[in-house]
Amino acid sequence: MNWLIHDYREDDLASVVHLIDSTAELGQESVFSLAECIGALTSRQPAVVAISGGVPIGAALATVSGTRAWVMRIAIVPGLRGQGLASALLKELERRLVGAGVRTIAYVLPEEELLGEGLHNAGYDRRPAVAYFEKSPARGTTRGRLEELGGRLLDNDLWAAVAGMEQEKHLIEARVVRPLAEPERAARHGVLPPRAITLFGPPGTGKTTFARAIASRLGWPFVELLPSRLADEGNLAAALRAAFAGIAELERVLVFIDEVEEIAAERGSAERPGMHGVTNELLKLIPGFREGEERLLVCATNSIRSLDPAFLRPGRFDYLLPIGTPDAVAREAIWSRFTVTRTDVDVRRLVEASELFTPADMEHVARTAAQAAFERDRSGGENGSVGATTEDYLAALALAKPTVTQGMLEDFRADITRHARI
Missing domain, CATH: 3.40.50.300 (P-loop containing nucleotide triphosphate hydrolases)
Structure with missing residues (x-):
């Protein structure tokens, strides 16, 4: 069967909820409740839906916390189990998670584990154990x-x-x-x-x-x-x-x-x-x-x-x-980043004085200017001011030679x- 997998949309809610609810007793269990899954969907947590013939046939959803994501549920119509749809859904969900900055993907499933007869005789009740699975984008044998x-x-x-x-x-x-x-x-x-x-x-x-x-x-x-x-x-x-x-x-x-x-x-x-x-x-x-x-x-x-x-x-x-x-707009953005700790620096003058300078050249100039401010502070001449001044930057620019020449630019x-x- 052919299918198309797309990002979850609001109008998918009813069909996805039905998939999750109707497959819960068919070996597609999850430690996350239906209510938690609905909450994740309505709060726009990462989710994907598989469509065939205009009908949703599978869904996978997750919840993200920092750089870790938890796969909450993978639900597919019973007749398609074992045909690769679950793997396809998980792969597409992982794409979204990795793109969102996730570094660890976890999957927790309920898993029956037989308990010893001694524990049963001691009054322990048999409960589902938990199987914890974890994946990094650079995982396993790779x-x-x-x-x-x-x-x-x-x-x-x-x-x-x-x-x-x-x-x-x-x-x-x-x-x-x-x-x-x-x-x-x-x-x-x-x-x-x-x-x-x-x-x-x-x-x-x-x-x-x-x-x-x-x-x-x-x-x-x-x-x-x-x-x-x-x-x-x-x-x-x-x-x-x-x-x-x-x-x-x-x-x-x-x-x-x-x-x-x-x-x-x-x-x-x-x-x-x-x-x-x-x-x-x-x-x-x-x-x-x-x-x-x-x-x-x-x-x-x-x-x-x-x-x-x-x-x-x-x-x-x-x-x-x-x-x-970098053009003038880009140079202004770069200089603004280097001078963020000192608002009295005249960024416009630095932009005008740094034509043909590459980002690497500008970083070197900023380091030279910062060193000048550091040495001045050590000698007691900083007078309470912290960081390089406009003059420090201009002096460093005057000494620097841009990597790119006019001929190279042509x-x-x-x-x-x-x-x-x-």
Whole structure:
């Protein structure tokens, strides 16, 4: 039987309650009462409903407390038990929970456990015991593999912590995050969730930060493959094969390759002799990686024009997204975050003085200014004021050299015209 699973809606309440109530005595018990389940539904706790022929045939619901979620009930019509619907419902519910920042998913079921005759004779009454099940998104047999690859789950607030760069955030949220977080909604509109993207732009513009933030936003494990570390193993092509073989064992994962030009340079390039086989190997590995439903490959490069043309084809990468230096609005947001403890700093002057500065450049300037305030305080010259002043920031800006030059910016604009796919 075919079914479609969607988020719980208010008009699903009556049918879902009927499913829960009518299946309670059919081996689909729960430690949560019907009233508690109704309360969770009406308070918009995460829930999904399976529909076939316009009729609800299954539902799964949970309640969330902090970074932990409790699966309250999975109810399906009796005739469909054993056909994979329960697993499908649980998988879709887990997607919502992970997207909401949940790090541990728990399931408590009532389970009969025979008590000893001695306890019965001693006056104990037989009661249902409790079976407690717990899951982490990076769980079971995949956890060891994740650790071997150097992967980890990141803090769930990294997306919100990306200051400024709102245009880039909006684009990545729309093209990448939402289709991956809501694949069934995307499928209804014919949107295919991306499997691989490339972020390109000048150095220091935050490509790594965005990759980490995407993993945080999705709640997926983050694995970074470092070309230099892979090369240390001797045979770079073989090291790539081994790494991707390990990644294939993970349930869900975001794989990040920074400076991907180190392993995907244009074949035949005089600047990178001997890399033809490595580029070929990566080109062969990407299609297999794309077969996984909950995988995303994010590559980053400062020089998209040096990549092999076959590497950038739509069949391998869904989007080629430019990440440039922050504009005035983004710089204002970044400076406002750095100066939040001192309201008398003239952020407008800092914005004007920091054109072409990357977020990394601005962070360095903020650290230098803070150090100046710290040294002044130690020498007794702070006069009760705490934190760097406008003059501290401007002095640090005057000494700093922006990473991005005007020539690099012009090249980046040309690369957007020639390569960007958004």
